[in-house]
Amino acid sequence: MTKKTIFISTGEVSGDLQGAMLIDALKQQAKQQGIELTIVALGGEKMARAGATLLGNTTDIGSVGLLESLPFVLPTLTIQCRAKQYLKHNPPDLVVLIDYMGPNLGIGTFIQHQLSQVPVIYYIAPQEWVWSLSPRNTTRIVEMTHKLLAIFPEEARYFEEKGASVHCVGHPLVDRIPSYPSREQARTALGIKPDQTAIALLPASRHQEIKYMMPIIFSAAQRLQEKLSTCRDVPVERLEAGGQRANDKGQIFWIPLSHQAYRKPIEKAIQDYGLQATLVTEKTQEVLAAADLAITKSGTVNLELALLNVPQVVFYRVSPLTYWIARTFFNFSIPFMSPPNLVVMRPIVPELLQENATPDNLVREAMELLFNPQKRQQTLENYHQMRQLLGDVGVCDRAALAILQLAHPLGL
Structure with a gap:
């Protein structure tokens, strides 16, 4: 059985949920393909319950705004340093970044320069396509990402125009809603x-x-x-x-x-x-x-x-x-x-x-x-x-297949 390790990085409550849903799909798809999958992550309790080994819990250190983020700078840097040291000594087969722009730009840039052989997938890109605060951020996302899995039509259009390799998978909540009462x-x-x-x-x-x-x-x-x-x-x-x-x-x-x-x-x-x-x-x-x-x-x-x-x-x-x-x-x-x-x-x-x-x-x-x-x-x-614009049910499976294809191209 082929062994593969995927590192997933995200933050905040919503990122933890999206990460957990993705991990469930990855494990299911990997099992079907005969891949023994190990997942290490920055995330939260939902991801841990789904089977990830957490290098740090990031659900408590999220913020929106310049001044609001100041109390979380040191905790974020501490977790980032710990994760980078681990990745340097234990390179994964692939890195998946989920939203969480500031910290994930740091992780992605580290992988790009220090572990250039490791592919990077951005799943649920930061909403730079909405805010457009810095063209440099968009450029960094495009340059460090081997494939971008888009969940919004406008997100896909924006990053395609900027030169990214984009695959529109739909929004993962489409998979989750049928389980609601x-x-x-x-x-x-x-x-x-x-x-x-x-x-x-x-x-x-x-x-x-x-x-x-x-x-x-x-x-x-x-x-x-x-x-x-x-x-x-x-x-x-x-x-x-x-x-x-x-x-x-x-x-x-x-x-x-x-x-x-x-x-x-x-x-x-x-x-x-x-x-x-x-x-x-x-x-x-x-x-x-x-x-x-x-x-x-x-x-x-x-x-x-x-x-x-x-x-x-x-x-x-x-x-x-x-x-x-x-x-x-x-x-x-x-x-x-x-x-x-x-x-x-x-x-x-x-x-x-x-x-x-x-x-x-x-x-x-x-x-x-x-x-x-x-x-x-x-x-x-x-x-x-x-x-009608959010895609059919099976979003997480489509995302998982795209990720595994890049991590294990000969296995498909």
Whole structure:
């Protein structure tokens, strides 16, 4: 049996999930091809459970923004040095980079210069194709990557134009969604009655978001709770234009916990804002599938919600100084920030960025999606159009086959 070693590098909660899904597919495809596969990685607990040997846990050291990243510079460098030393003495057969731009540019450049015989695949490229903050970053990605496995149509187009060898595999969440419970199953599992309003709140998957995002989303939830308490008892599905809905004296808000480190501040905030809310640890899929509406930070979860046909309001904030620096010195400008809008490159979900991300604006958009049936129907139609651009089920298998083909070309 042929033996192969693959090194995977990613960070943050979403990268850990994508890495774990890829590892499952790699192991399955390798077994079918008679390959004994060893995977070492920078990632998190999900990847470890999938079978990777972790050289460092990177789920706790992610950030967005210039100033926000400063506390994580030293931990990141420490893990990077440890990984580079390991790779230097134990060269893998192939390296897979998943998102996580800053650290992965460092890993990729190290491989390019120190282990040039090792192929590099970028799976889920950094969204430099959206931000375009530095042409140099794009050039580095193209130069150090033997193949780029794209998950968005616009991502594929951008990097192809820049000279990368691109293979569009589709988005891995397409593989994951069929395992979610139905709306009815999810609401039964959570004890949500058919005529109750359930709103998912998704404030944070990074430390900085507790500071900059949670006060906004919880203040909006507090005001929304007050508005819903005056509504009549009418299910969302039967609402006519201008209709209203009651607070059923049950839990309105459901908050899936993305990381145990955020439990205490979220529990305190629920109490401080007087929210009728439940913090959920192990039933994240049920919370998302059961929701009538989600108010959420920008991130991969936006795509999960869209694939589950849940209307959503998306927002994001960084520190005012970070945003000023980005606009002043880096000409920061983006077409969209949420993945559903990036797939189709048009605004199919409302997104509120920085100074527009206020509680009042969140409440206004939320009420529109809850009580305007035409708006809800248009959202669902837009989601259907978006889904057609994400590829067929089997994304992770296609990615795994492309990776194994480069690691073991004679084996296929």
